[in-house]
Amino acid sequence: MNLNDIVKIQDMDLNNKNVIVRVDYNVPLKDGKVDNPKRIIATEKTIKYLLGKGCRIVLISHLGRPKGKVSPEFSLSPVAVEVEKIMGVKVHFAKDCIGPEADKAVDLAKKGEIVLLENLRFHPEEEANDKNFAQKLAKYGEIFIQDAFGTVHRAHASTSAITQFLPSAAGFLIQKEVEFLGGALNDPKRPFAAVIGGAKVSDKIMVLNNLLDKVNVLVIGGGMAYTFLYALGRHIGTSLLEDDKIEEAKAVVAKALAKGVKLLLPLDHICAKEFADNIPAITTDGQDIPEGYMGLDIGPETIKLFERELSKCKTIFWNGPVGVFEMTSYSKGSFAIAEVLAKLTKEGVITIIGGGDSLNVLKKAKISNGSVSHASTGGGASMEFVEGKELPGLTALLKK
Numbered sequence: 001m002n003l004n005d006i007v008k009i010q011d012m013d014l015n016n017k018n019v020i021v022r023v024d025y026n027v028p029l030k031d032g033k034v035d036n037p038k039r040i041i042a043t044e045k046t047i048k049y050l051l052g053k054g055c056r057i058v059l060i061s062h063l064g065r066p067k068g069k070v071s072p073e074f075s076l077s078p079v080a081v082e083v084e085k086i087m088g089v090k091v092h093f094a095k096d097c098i099g100p101e102a103d104k105a106v107d108l109a110k111k112g113e114i115v116l117l118e119n120l121r122f123h124p125e126e127e128a129n130d131k132n133f134a135q136k137l138a139k140y141g142e143i144f145i146q147d148a149f150g151t152v153h154r155a156h157a158s159t160s161a162i163t164q165f166l167p168s169a170a171g172f173l174i175q176k177e178v179e180f181l182g183g184a185l186n187d188p189k190r191p192f193a194a195v196i197g198g199a200k201v202s203d204k205i206m207v208l209n210n211l212l213d214k215v216n217v218l219v220i221g222g223g224m225a226y227t228f229l230y231a232l233g234r235h236i237g238t239s240l241l242e243d244d245k246i247e248e249a250k251a252v253v254a255k256a257l258a259k260g261v262k263l264l265l266p267l268d269h270i271c272a273k274e275f276a277d278n279i280p281a282i283t284t285d286g287q288d289i290p291e292g293y294m295g296l297d298i299g300p301e302t303i304k305l306f307e308r309e310l311s312k313c314k315t316i317f318w319n320g321p322v323g324v325f326e327m328t329s330y331s332k333g334s335f336a337i338a339e340v341l342a343k344l345t346k347e348g349v350i351t352i353i354g355g356g357d358s359l360n361v362l363k364k365a366k367i368s369n370g371s372v373s374h375a376s377t378g379g380g381a382s383m384e385f386v387e388g389k390e391l392p393g394l395t396a397l398l399k400k
């Protein structure tokens with residue numbers, strides 16, 4: 001899917017309209033207050049655009065996992081206070097997302113004001129993609145804007161069914177995701193490399209298979225690399241091994257060879273006898289790992305190789321740490337990937353990070369998300385996008 005395939009907020013006649021916006025305000029709360037407003041700030045562009053058109057905006061979101069029941073700890077009420085601060089206009093909070101409470105709040109709001117409806121997931125109908133529920137939400141607007149990328153891989157009432165009742169379009173956050181993820185997968189500047197790490201082959205096998213059809217270079221690191229090295233006949237000591245994925249790893253290697261994709265695996269490793277920080281660690285001299293040791297990070301020769309190969313590329317997609325970055329002793333490899341991406345971004349390379357744990361690497365390495373071209377906000381959604389799966393919330397925005 002490309003940016004040109006979907007209807008955009010800029011395509012709609014929005015002047016003085018009542019607009020519903022699906023946002024992702026699933027923010028951390030602490031002592032009844034928003035602890036980190038990043039996700040609210042991220043919606044500023046879309047909301048200010050609509051305010052500039054004189055719209056009345058009804059915001060809908062989920063928060064946490066209340067599992068279809070009213071749970072005060074998952075109330076969006078503290079979020080309303082923060083939205084008012086950030087957007088600088090009156091925000092009316094409705095204690096329910098449908099019914100008399102919602103009707104009242106929406107009726108009170110004037111053009112140029114915002115209503116935030118209570119957590120959608122207090123109603124089981126939201127996650128059931130219930131049509132009647134979606135219709136009740138839809139009556140609060142004339143146009144629907146989707147701007148919650150993190151939920152578009154789910155067919156819920158606020159991502160899918162609601163689009164049957166209202167003309168629908170993508171907000172600016174969704175557009176940026178589709179521009180970068182879709183751009184990289186469908187029309188990348190080449191050479192195009194993907195760096196895939198993380199613990200398990202099983203979690204990433206679909207990503208690997210889809211990327212093999214797209215990339216010129218595939219870099220594999222992290223715990224999952226050991227199943228590949230084992231499949232290629234290396235000694236891996238007590239490193240992570242998924243016995244039932246050895247054949248699939250072999251198939252990935254064969255596919256890379258058949259497609260002319262340069263497949264890079266670690267050349268050396270940082271190893272220890274236990275899965276623990278600050279214990280004696282060794283650096284291997286080559287790909288084999290001695291008996292009784294486990295690989296916990298890529299070694300210095302691998303860092304050099306990965307940096308050298310990535311420096312030749314024009315587009316780089318990264319998902320998953322190449323070592324146990326949570327422990328200081330094994331964070332060097334993942335930090336090196338983050339640093340090389342930040343450096344290459346400055347040189348004009350398109351760098352895209354998709355998936356939660358790589359964002360945590362950036363944070364730990366004190367590299368801002370703005371240092372790469374695009375840091376995807378939707379963990380599961382960006383993974384499914386890269387796996388080539390259909391995302392119901394985006395399909396709903398396709399031009400007819």
Ligand code: AMP
Pocket residue numbers: 197198199200203221222223224240295296297319320321322323324325326355357358
């Ligand atoms: P994922 O969520 O699939 O991206 O996996 C991230 C997790 O993989 C992190 O918690 C890392 O600690 C873990 N990981 C990375 N490298 C290794 C390794 N060599 N051995 C064990 N776990 C690893």
